[in-house]
Amino acid sequence: EIVLTQSPGTLSLSPGEGATLSCRASQTVNSRNLAWYQQKAGQAPRLLLYGASYRATGIPDRFSGSGSGTDFTLTISRLEPEDFAVYYCQHYRSWQYTFGQGTKLEI
Amino acid sequence: EVQLVESGGGLVQPGGSLRLSCAASGFTFSNYWMTWVRQAPGKGLEWVAVVKHDGAEDYYVDSVRGRFTISRDNAKNSMYLQMNSLRVDDTAVYYCARVGGWDYFDCWGQGTLVTVSS
Numbered sequence: 001e002i003v004l005t006q007s008p009g010t011l012s013l014s015p016g017e018g019a020t021l022s023c024r025a026s027q028t029v030n031s032r033n034l035a036w037y038q039q040k041a042g043q044a045p046r047l048l049l050y051g052a053s054y055r056a057t058g059i060p061d062r063f064s065g066s067g068s069g070t071d072f073t074l075t076i077s078r079l080e081p082e083d084f085a086v087y088y089c090q091h092y093r094s095w096q097y098t099f100g101q102g103t104k105l106e107i
Numbered sequence: 108e109v110q111l112v113e114s115g116g117g118l119v120q121p122g123g124s125l126r127l128s129c130a131a132s133g134f135t136f137s138n139y140w141m142t143w144v145r146q147a148p149g150k151g152l153e154w155v156a157v158v159k160h161d162g163a164e165d166y167y168v169d170s171v172r173g174r175f176t177i178s179r180d181n182a183k184n185s186m187y188l189q190m191n192s193l194r195v196d197d198t199a200v201y202y203c204a205r206v207g208g209w210d211y212f213d214c215w216g217q218g219t220l221v222t223v224s225s
Contacts, residue, residue: 032209033209033210033211035209035211035212037152037212039152044202044215044216044217044218045144045152045202045212045215046215047207047211047212047213047214050207050209050211050213051209056213088151088152090152090154090211090212092209092210092211095157095166096154096166096168097142097154097157097210098154099151099152099153099154100151101151102151102152
Protein backbone atom coordinates (compact mmCIF):
# COMPACT_ATOMS: atom_id res chain seq x y z
CA GLU A 1 0.00 0.00 0.00
CA ILE A 2 1.27 3.42 -0.95
CA VAL A 3 1.21 6.04 1.80
CA LEU A 4 1.21 9.73 0.89
CA THR A 5 2.69 12.08 3.47
CA GLN A 6 2.00 15.77 3.09
CA SER A 7 4.04 18.53 4.68
CA PRO A 8 3.78 20.81 6.40
CA GLY A 9 0.60 20.01 8.28
CA THR A 10 -0.22 23.70 8.53
CA LEU A 11 1.27 26.58 6.55
CA SER A 12 0.72 30.15 7.72
CA LEU A 13 1.22 32.80 5.05
CA SER A 14 -0.14 36.14 3.92
CA PRO A 15 -1.93 37.10 0.74
CA GLY A 16 0.55 37.92 -1.98
CA GLU A 17 3.14 35.45 -0.73
CA GLY A 18 4.03 32.19 -2.43
CA ALA A 19 3.26 28.73 -1.02
CA THR A 20 5.00 25.40 -1.51
CA LEU A 21 3.22 22.23 -0.41
CA SER A 22 4.87 18.83 -0.43
CA CYS A 23 3.52 15.32 -1.02
CA ARG A 24 5.87 12.39 -0.52
CA ALA A 25 4.99 8.84 -1.51
CA SER A 26 6.23 5.78 0.39
CA GLN A 27 7.39 4.25 -2.90
CA THR A 28 7.92 5.39 -6.46
CA VAL A 29 4.65 6.25 -8.18
CA ASN A 30 3.60 7.08 -11.71
CA SER A 31 3.25 10.87 -11.86
CA ARG A 32 0.37 10.42 -14.30
CA ASN A 33 -1.71 9.14 -11.38
CA LEU A 34 -0.92 11.97 -8.92
CA ALA A 35 -3.56 14.66 -8.37
CA TRP A 36 -4.11 17.63 -6.06
CA TYR A 37 -7.37 18.92 -4.60
CA GLN A 38 -8.46 22.03 -2.74
CA GLN A 39 -11.15 21.90 -0.07
CA LYS A 40 -12.63 24.98 1.53
CA ALA A 41 -14.51 24.77 4.82
CA GLY A 42 -17.96 23.26 4.40
CA GLN A 43 -17.44 22.53 0.71
CA ALA A 44 -16.67 19.51 -1.41
CA PRO A 45 -13.12 19.07 -2.68
CA ARG A 46 -12.21 20.56 -6.04
CA LEU A 47 -9.71 19.09 -8.49
CA LEU A 48 -6.74 21.41 -9.02
CA LEU A 49 -4.10 19.37 -10.82
CA TYR A 50 -3.90 15.94 -12.40
CA GLY A 51 -0.97 14.05 -13.84
CA ALA A 52 1.12 15.92 -11.23
CA SER A 53 1.28 19.12 -13.29
CA TYR A 54 -1.80 19.57 -15.51
CA ARG A 55 -4.27 22.18 -14.33
CA ALA A 56 -7.91 21.19 -14.27
CA THR A 57 -10.48 23.24 -16.13
CA GLY A 58 -10.85 26.74 -14.72
CA ILE A 59 -7.87 26.57 -12.37
CA PRO A 60 -5.81 29.78 -12.38
CA ASP A 61 -2.23 29.62 -13.58
CA ARG A 62 -0.91 30.67 -10.18
CA PHE A 63 -1.38 26.99 -9.27
CA SER A 64 1.36 24.70 -10.57
CA GLY A 65 2.58 21.22 -9.86
CA SER A 66 5.84 19.38 -10.26
CA GLY A 67 7.67 16.29 -9.19
CA SER A 68 8.32 12.68 -10.01
CA GLY A 69 9.20 9.43 -8.33
CA THR A 70 8.32 9.90 -4.68
CA ASP A 71 8.35 13.70 -4.29
CA PHE A 72 5.69 16.03 -5.60
CA THR A 73 5.05 19.72 -5.04
CA LEU A 74 2.08 22.04 -5.35
CA THR A 75 3.13 25.65 -5.74
CA ILE A 76 0.81 28.62 -5.39
CA SER A 77 2.32 31.90 -6.46
CA ARG A 78 0.88 35.18 -5.18
CA LEU A 79 -1.70 33.85 -2.73
CA GLU A 80 -5.20 35.23 -3.06
CA PRO A 81 -7.60 35.36 -0.07
CA GLU A 82 -9.69 32.56 -1.62
CA ASP A 83 -6.66 30.21 -1.72
CA PHE A 84 -6.65 29.65 2.04
CA ALA A 85 -8.00 26.14 2.36
CA VAL A 86 -6.92 22.53 2.88
CA TYR A 87 -5.00 20.82 0.08
CA TYR A 88 -4.82 17.08 -0.53
CA CYS A 89 -2.69 15.00 -2.84
CA GLN A 90 -4.09 11.73 -4.19
CA HIS A 91 -2.68 8.72 -5.99
CA TYR A 92 -4.08 5.72 -7.82
CA ARG A 93 -2.56 2.28 -8.35
CA SER A 94 -4.08 -1.15 -8.84
CA TRP A 95 -7.68 -0.33 -7.98
CA GLN A 96 -6.74 1.54 -4.84
CA TYR A 97 -6.93 5.28 -4.38
CA THR A 98 -4.98 7.01 -1.61
CA PHE A 99 -5.13 10.53 -0.20
CA GLY A 100 -2.52 12.36 1.80
CA GLN A 101 -3.58 13.66 5.19
CA GLY A 102 -3.80 17.24 3.92
CA THR A 103 -2.04 20.57 4.37
CA LYS A 104 -3.99 23.44 5.85
CA LEU A 105 -3.04 26.77 4.32
CA GLU A 106 -4.05 29.52 6.73
CA ILE A 107 -3.73 33.27 6.81
CA GLU B 108 -23.30 21.72 -16.42
CA VAL B 109 -22.03 18.59 -14.71
CA GLN B 110 -23.92 17.95 -11.50
CA LEU B 111 -23.80 15.22 -8.87
CA VAL B 112 -26.36 15.16 -6.07
CA GLU B 113 -26.12 12.73 -3.16
CA SER B 114 -29.01 11.69 -0.95
CA GLY B 115 -29.91 9.06 1.59
CA GLY B 116 -27.74 10.05 4.53
CA GLY B 117 -29.02 10.13 8.08
CA LEU B 118 -28.75 8.73 11.57
CA VAL B 119 -28.49 4.96 11.96
CA GLN B 120 -27.64 2.68 14.85
CA PRO B 121 -24.49 0.54 14.89
CA GLY B 122 -25.11 -2.65 12.95
CA GLY B 123 -27.76 -0.98 10.82
CA SER B 124 -27.97 -0.35 7.10
CA LEU B 125 -28.31 2.65 4.83
CA ARG B 126 -28.41 3.18 1.07
CA LEU B 127 -26.91 6.28 -0.47
CA SER B 128 -27.79 7.54 -3.93
CA CYS B 129 -25.96 9.82 -6.34
CA ALA B 130 -27.91 11.40 -9.20
CA ALA B 131 -25.82 12.57 -12.14
CA SER B 132 -26.63 15.05 -14.87
CA GLY B 133 -24.87 17.14 -17.49
CA PHE B 134 -22.66 14.39 -18.90
CA THR B 135 -22.87 10.92 -20.42
CA PHE B 136 -23.00 8.96 -17.18
CA SER B 137 -22.48 5.56 -18.78
CA ASN B 138 -19.05 6.59 -20.10
CA TYR B 139 -17.47 7.14 -16.70
CA TRP B 140 -16.28 5.16 -13.72
CA MET B 141 -17.82 6.59 -10.56
CA THR B 142 -16.65 6.58 -6.97
CA TRP B 143 -17.52 7.29 -3.33
CA VAL B 144 -15.18 9.20 -1.04
CA ARG B 145 -15.86 9.91 2.63
CA GLN B 146 -14.67 12.38 5.21
CA ALA B 147 -15.08 11.80 8.94
CA PRO B 148 -15.79 14.92 11.00
CA GLY B 149 -12.65 17.06 11.18
CA LYS B 150 -10.61 14.47 9.28
CA GLY B 151 -9.15 14.01 5.83
CA LEU B 152 -10.49 12.35 2.70
CA GLU B 153 -10.79 8.56 2.41
CA TRP B 154 -11.62 6.73 -0.79
CA VAL B 155 -14.36 4.13 -0.26
CA ALA B 156 -15.31 2.37 -3.50
CA VAL B 157 -15.32 2.66 -7.29
CA VAL B 158 -17.51 1.12 -9.99
CA LYS B 159 -16.75 0.61 -13.65
CA HIS B 160 -18.75 2.52 -16.27
CA ASP B 161 -20.86 -0.55 -17.09
CA GLY B 162 -21.13 -1.78 -13.51
CA ALA B 163 -19.20 -4.95 -14.30
CA GLU B 164 -16.36 -4.30 -11.85
CA ASP B 165 -16.13 -2.74 -8.43
CA TYR B 166 -13.37 -2.20 -5.90
CA TYR B 167 -13.29 -1.22 -2.24
CA VAL B 168 -11.04 0.04 0.51
CA ASP B 169 -10.23 -2.79 2.93
CA SER B 170 -12.22 -1.28 5.82
CA VAL B 171 -15.56 -1.54 3.98
CA ARG B 172 -15.08 -4.59 1.79
CA GLY B 173 -17.76 -7.17 2.55
CA ARG B 174 -20.01 -4.59 4.24
CA PHE B 175 -20.55 -1.98 1.50
CA THR B 176 -21.70 -2.54 -2.07
CA ILE B 177 -21.37 0.03 -4.84
CA SER B 178 -23.67 -0.20 -7.84
CA ARG B 179 -25.13 1.90 -10.62
CA ASP B 180 -28.11 2.16 -12.93
CA ASN B 181 -27.06 3.82 -16.16
CA ALA B 182 -30.66 4.06 -17.33
CA LYS B 183 -31.37 6.28 -14.34
CA ASN B 184 -28.00 8.10 -14.37
CA SER B 185 -27.57 7.04 -10.77
CA MET B 186 -25.02 5.38 -8.52
CA TYR B 187 -25.61 3.79 -5.14
CA LEU B 188 -23.78 2.72 -2.01
CA GLN B 189 -25.45 0.04 0.08
CA MET B 190 -23.93 0.15 3.54
CA ASN B 191 -24.54 -2.76 5.90
CA SER B 192 -23.20 -3.61 9.35
CA LEU B 193 -22.47 0.04 9.93
CA ARG B 194 -19.98 1.00 12.60
CA VAL B 195 -19.45 4.18 14.57
CA ASP B 196 -16.27 4.84 12.59
CA ASP B 197 -18.28 4.89 9.34
CA THR B 198 -19.66 8.26 10.46
CA ALA B 199 -18.70 10.73 7.73
CA VAL B 200 -19.82 12.94 4.92
CA TYR B 201 -20.02 10.73 1.85
CA TYR B 202 -19.23 12.32 -1.51
CA CYS B 203 -19.86 10.85 -4.92
CA ALA B 204 -17.40 11.81 -7.63
CA ARG B 205 -16.69 11.18 -11.28
CA VAL B 206 -13.45 9.45 -12.21
CA GLY B 207 -11.39 11.17 -14.89
CA GLY B 208 -9.14 9.55 -17.45
CA TRP B 209 -6.03 9.39 -15.28
CA ASP B 210 -7.88 8.16 -12.21
CA TYR B 211 -8.48 11.51 -10.61
CA PHE B 212 -11.82 12.76 -9.33
CA ASP B 213 -12.86 15.66 -11.52
CA CYS B 214 -16.41 16.39 -10.34
CA TRP B 215 -17.84 16.06 -6.86
CA GLY B 216 -21.26 16.20 -5.27
CA GLN B 217 -22.00 18.30 -2.20
CA GLY B 218 -21.97 15.27 0.10
CA THR B 219 -24.45 13.55 2.41
CA LEU B 220 -23.86 13.02 6.12
CA VAL B 221 -24.06 9.55 7.62
CA THR B 222 -24.07 9.35 11.40
CA VAL B 223 -23.73 5.97 13.08
CA SER B 224 -24.63 6.26 16.74
CA SER B 225 -26.76 4.61 19.38
